[in-house]
Amino acid sequence: MIRVQNVTKVFETKDGPFTALKDVSFEVKKGEIYGVIGFSGAGKSTLVRCLNFLEKPSSGDIFIEGRSLKDQSAVDLRKERHRIGMIFQHFNLFQSRTVAGNIAYPLKLAKWPKEKISERVKELLAFVGLEDKAKHYPDELSGGQKQRVGIARALATSPSILLCDEATSALDPQTTESILNLLKRINAEYGITIVMITHEMGVIREICDKVAVMENGKIVEEGSVFEIFSNPQTSTTKNFVKSVMNDQLPASVLDKLNDSKEGRVCRLIFKGDSTGTPILSETAKKFNAHINVLFGQITELQGKPFGNLIVQIIGSKKETEEILDYWKNRVFVSEVEKRAS
Numbered sequence: 298m299i300r301v302q303n304v305t306k307v308f309e310t311k312d313g314p315f316t317a318l319k320d321v322s323f324e325v326k327k328g329e330i331y332g333v334i335g336f337s338g339a340g341k342s343t344l345v346r347c348l349n350f351l352e353k354p355s356s357g358d359i360f361i362e363g364r365s366l367k368d369q370s371a372v373d374l375r376k377e378r379h380r381i382g383m384i385f386q387h388f389n390l391f392q393s394r395t396v397a398g399n400i401a402y403p404l405k406l407a408k409w410p411k412e413k414i415s416e417r418v419k420e421l422l423a424f425v426g427l428e429d430k431a432k433h434y435p436d437e438l439s440g441g442q443k444q445r446v447g448i449a450r451a452l453a454t455s456p457s458i459l460l461c462d463e464a465t466s467a468l469d470p471q472t473t474e475s476i477l478n479l480l481k482r483i484n485a486e487y488g489i490t491i492v493m494i495t496h497e498m499g500v501i502r503e504i505c506d507k508v509a510v511m512e513n514g515k516i517v518e519e520g521s522v523f524e525i526f527s528n529p530q531t532s533t534t535k536n537f538v539k540s541v542m543n544d545q546l547p548a549s550v551l552d553k554l555n556d557s558k559e560g561r562v563c564r565l566i567f568k569g570d571s572t573g574t575p576i577l578s579e580t581a582k583k584f585n586a587h588i589n590v591l592f593g594q595i596t597e598l599q600g601k602p603f604g605n606l607i608v609q610i611i612g613s614k615k616e617t618e619e620i621l622d623y624w625k626n627r628v629f630v631s632e633v634e635k636r637a638s
């Protein structure tokens with residue numbers, strides 16, 4: 298659906314050339330919700346602007362449904378952009394136009410007949426739950442309502458892709474949740490592929506299928522949301538996961554573990570149906586070793602239960618290995634460092 302191929306973007310600045318994107322490649326499949334997360338300055342906004350060629354890559358290319366954007370004429374690129382909607386952190390609404398006027402704008406540009414425009418605007422207002430605000434101006438709306446207008450405007454020309462650049466970063470947690478639910482509906486009901494740019498791991502956890510982690514203009518890690526949450530590799534990704542999982546062992550427990558030097562400490566990750574598996578009681582029946590539970594939490598990942606258990610196995614080396622093999626066939630298992638990270 299979207300293929301980003303070796304994209305590099307160099308800006309000329311008064312201090313010389315600055316490389317904001319370095320050889321970035323990834324693919325987004327049709328119907329997927331794909332997240333790109335990174336700290337401020339990582340290159341996320343530059344990347345999202347390259348996806349629809351608002352920013353032209355210095356090298357590399359973007360393919361939309363197999364079509365290369367690099368070689369397209371200005372006219373063809375404009376047509377291509379009609380199939381790609383975009384929403385922004387600060388909504389970017391026209392203050393002098395009403396809500397209905399904002400939503401109608403791209404349809405006017407596309408030269409739709411008047412009656413069809415008003416029909417489509419009505420339909421979109423109903424979809425985003427703002428039927429009663431058609432004649433209001435943006436400064437009479439809350440942040441969440443403004444973003445709903447932004448979403449309705451982005452959907453007006455029935456795009457197949459929606460790019461969201463920090464779409465919830467200016468909103469409070471409750472409003473963020475309602476906007477994320479609206480984006481999920483857009484994805485499920487219209488099959489629209491969504492690319493979410495964000496610095497909030499909670500947004501990724503809530504709605505994305507896959508995620509790429511960006512740092513200094515590069516993708517440092519990519520995978521399914523489950524893979525990234527259960528087994529983050531780079532320190533940046535670990536920090537993002539930590540920001541929402543709160544699954545670190547308290548210092549006092551770590552101290553005790555370091556003192557005792559006994560046993561192996563492991564993290565067990567349960568997903569979906571496996572969350573209800575009575576794995577510890579089964580282990581106790583089957584093996585003689587002692588299992589000491591240090592931490593336990595069940596949260597939700599993409600609407601499915603996601604359990605996280607940290608345990609210490611106290612037993613012989615052979616028995617510990619047997620237990621680990623037994624677990625590895627049932628749940629995701631990783632070793633936990635006893636030192637605080």
Ligand SMILES: Nc1ncnc2c1ncn2[C@@H]1O[C@H](COP(=O)(O)OP(=O)(O)OP(=O)(O)O)[C@@H](O)[C@H]1O
Pocket residue numbers: 308309310315316317335336337338339340341342343344496
């Ligand atoms: N037009 C430009 N000219 C020069 N440098 C730029 C330009 N646009 C972006 N940059 C630089 O590229 C880097 C990446 O910026 P970008 O806005 O893509 O990051 P970001 O991850 O979206 O950060 P934020 O969340 O703060 O917007 C930054 O160091 C920025 O200063």
